[in-house]
Amino acid sequence: MFENLSDRLESTFKKLRGRGKLTPSDVEKGLREVRLALLEADVNFRVVKDFINRVKERALGAEVLESLTPAQQLIKIVHEELVHTLGDSAVPLNLSGPKPIPILLVGLQGSGKTTTAAKLAKFLKKKNLKPFLVPADVYRPAAIDQLKTLAKQVGVACFDSQPDQKPVDIVKQAMAEAKAKGYDVVIIDTAGRLHIDDEMMAEVEEIKQAVEPRDVLLVADAMTGQDAVNIAKNFHEKVGLTGVVLTKVEGDARGGAALSIRAVTGCPIKFLGVGEKLDALEVFHPDRMASRILGMGDVLSLIEKAQEAFDLKKAQELQKKLKKDAFTLEDLRDQIRQMKRLGSLESIIKLIPGIGSKLKDMPFDEKELVRMEAILNSMTPQERRNPKILNASRKRRIAKGSGTTVQDVNRLLKSYEEMRKLFKHMRKKGGLQALARNLFGM
Structure with missing residues (x-):
């Protein structure tokens, strides 16, 4: 939702950021582009007119023109007025009074x-x-x-x-x-x-x-x-x-x-x-x-989704395992299952500040998680706990049982080893604790 509008606004504000000081003419030109972007997004023309007038009234004052970061101030005003247009704050269901x-x-x-x-x-x-x-x-x-x-x-x-x-x-x-x-x-x-x-x-x-x-x-x-x-x-x-x-x-x-x-x-x-x-x-x-x-x-929606999808008890167990460098393929399978509950990768990426818009055109293969889970399901519990025992014949059996290839099995094992290295690096830097605190309040 809003992909076309986001692209147009991002392009407009990028041009304004390239300038040092903003003149009234720069602001007028930028707001003309914002107006066109909103109309192209099929926003009601009266709503657009009212929105632009409110932004212009604030933007042509000292708040923007005399600011050291005028483009950022303008974006801040547009953000605040967008919030106002959309309804200021969330309105919950009215669940007060006698039941039902x-x-x-x-x-x-x-x-x-x-x-x-x-x-x-x-x-x-x-x-x-x-x-x-x-x-x-x-x-x-x-x-x-x-x-x-x-x-x-x-x-x-x-x-x-x-x-x-x-x-x-x-x-x-x-x-x-x-x-x-x-x-x-x-x-x-x-x-x-x-x-x-x-x-x-x-x-x-x-x-x-x-x-x-x-x-x-x-x-x-x-x-x-x-x-x-x-x-x-x-x-x-x-x-x-x-x-x-x-x-x-x-x-x-x-x-x-x-x-x-x-x-x-x-x-x-x-x-x-x-x-x-x-x-x-x-x-x-x-x-x-x-x-x-x-x-x-x-970020708030991303954290809420994570808290809903991820099991707190399992998250605490995983944190202990990561501290001891005891992350197994069993744990990877649990994480894949919980990731699938979060929603599509594309929808999750869009919620991440700074990179969502940059990765919007990147193809996301949603079937990859399904493929990985199928490979892990084809392993025995012993193989998932100790992947070192996976020799060529075991890999052929796993590939056949999951409907994949030996190359797919090797690729998963390589990804698993890279994850272990990343967790090891994060553990040394103290990143695991920060991640757990943000997502689960641990």
């Missing part, structure tokens, strides 16, 4: 409501809450079955809706069941249409009055750009939204919807759907997103 807490998901057909309902349930389950999924879409074929299947995958309960029931009756019965069984949050997946119509709005309004949801979240497809903004505006005017979930952002290189929705509708973006997997849901942080747009990376 109803959350209503609304939106057009194909925006990803049903999958988002399951993702949200998984997100809440990780927070030690008991979510209850409610399929209230009786029109789309197999919509009810889809949510029931996803509920099983997530490991949460799902109301047994029937296609011949009225949606408002479904949600009333579901709320009563949730209360009786002690569920914390009820996530209601409503029906969508191909376009906004009075019948859909009337149904959503009826459900809203019946359950009085704490949150009404619009699920919108980020790739539809300004259409998503207009949809959000219509829903907010007719139903009253408390937030937006932008889906399919991993396929949206422009990001115009994310930059426009808050400013146009006043509704905060609460979550981003960043992939097809059921854990691919991120809390929307305006400050972190602004840093990503400007190529500054996002």
Whole structure:
């Protein structure tokens, strides 16, 4: 997301950094390029106009023109105004008040409501809450079955809706069941249409009055750009939204919807759907997103992902092993498995400040981790603990069992030895302790 915009802004600021002092003319020219970049990213033209005016007002003052590092000051102002445009700070779900807490998901057909309902349930389950999924879409074929299947995958309960029931009756019965069984949050997946119509709005309004949801979240497809903004505006005017979930952002290189929705509708973006997997849901942080747009990376999100994916107990055991130079192929396999839980290598690299933008065009072979894990799985526990016993015949057996070649096995063993050397070097420099402190608070 925002790749095209990030590239344009980076190019613009690179030119400004090449100058010593900045004149008002330099600033005007730079902001013209920023304006064009935002319009090309499909940001609402009124939002762009307001944004540029705010930046210009600050940039043409002493804050930038008399600074010793004027380009850096300008970037700082752009960052602060981007944060403001995106919504200033993260807005959490409203989980206060008596339980069960109803959350209503609304939106057009194909925006990803049903999958988002399951993702949200998984997100809440990780927070030690008991979510209850409610399929209230009786029109789309197999919509009810889809949510029931996803509920099983997530490991949460799902109301047994029937296609011949009225949606408002479904949600009333579901709320009563949730209360009786002690569920914390009820996530209601409503029906969508191909376009906004009075019948859909009337149904959503009826459900809203019946359950009085704490949150009404619009699920919108980020790739539809300004259409998503207009949809959000219509829903907010007719139903009253408390937030937006932008889906399919991993396929949206422009990001115009994310930059426009808050400013146009006043509704905060609460979550981003960043992939097809059921854990691919991120809390929307305006400050972190602004840093990503400007190529500054996002260390906090990276640390949060690491803390979620990596087992603290295993991390402590690994730290002890690294101190004793006892890192084995068993440990490497554990690390690969945990790395896979972090997400794609490309998405992780983008979060690292300073190198994310430089490596964006570098091809990442996601299958390499799968190949490495297959090779390690084909080894015996003894071979993983003591790779020195791996002779030519053992390597041939491992290659055959993993569907790879002997060269692939040798390449993995070489990488393993290089890792051991790197850890040895880090241990001498005290880098291991610093890494552990940052990631796990150890």
